[in-house]
Amino acid sequence: MKTTRRGLFAGAALGALAARNLPAQDMLKGKKKAIPLELKDFQPKSMLHVPETRVPRSRYPVIDIHTHLTFAANSKEGVSLGEEVKFLDEPAPLLKVMDAKNLRTLVNLTGNVGAGLRESVRKLDKAHPGRFLTFTEPWWERANRPDYPKFQADELARAHNDGARGLKVLKTLGLYLREKITSGPLVKIDDKRFDPMWEQCAALKMPVCIHVSDPEAFFLPTDRFNERFEELNAHSDWSFHGRDFPSNQALLEARNRMIARHPKTQFITLHVGNDAENLAYVGECMDRYPNMHVELGARIGELGRQPRTAKKFFDKYQDRILFGTDAVPHGDDTPQQVYGELLYEIYYRFLETEDEYFDYAPAAIPPQGRWRIYGVGLSDQVLRKVYNANAARLLGMKI
């Protein structure tokens, strides 16, 4: 039997009445008023009796290609400024979780540039060989200088020498970086000034982890029809509706033109190519661009609500999907990304089991939309590739 949405909420009201010992037929006769309930207070417990599998350790060692262990210390209007980094935690507590959860390596994407990058490499990569890798980022604040294209390419070679293993590009490109850095028109993702940077990544065998655009719902009005209403209502600065922002589709197409122009550069498009809601489109892009890969960070909520489509996607693109979480130590503001044992257990359960209807984040209310997810139960072969082999190949690592 199919239950309608209206039916579900009526059911919740009936449940609440029953809890207060009021006979349900009274409500049906209209004798008692329905209880008012604010959305934020609605935390239904599932009554399904289905298997619950705990997966304390991953079946194969994991490389998490998408974490943030450091961040640029300063930024303005979404553009990082200066070389300084702040560390979000010490290596010891990070390693404790890694050892417990079978995490071989964490890739710290936001290693910034110059002195901050060197500090991150020294404190993480060099102090704990094989356990941490650090990526560098573009010098956005210099992007309007006439010598920028060459400067940026040369700077990548210096960063590579300093130990950077790849390049991370935040959604700064496309959504924040402007012609006068923090003001003026937005700089396009396929702007030619970055061509030497992308080519240098290919020459140095540094993969590019790139975040372009955001969930489709972030480009729509924050209203009662928006499936991520609560999330956007709590973080109004995450909405790209209105103002001078391009559409989601325009951003993804600019990214595609850029990927097509640099076929030797390996692009890891984060958050399932930033369109986990539309796996058919992501697949089309991957068919077109053999140098395009995807990563899972903060999108098991999307994949897990379409488990049959997602499973086919995993099977078809098994050589180009990388494990990642977008984990942030102490990132309590975003429960779907808070670094810790619970987070990894949810990812492992999603990938390894066929459990049904469970939370995609360690939080009382699903933080990225009010639904629950289903495991995809990947085969051993696909799991091994997703957990480590695909990342190891791109990073030039041995497992």
Ligand SMILES: [Zn+2]
């Ligand atoms: Zn991230």
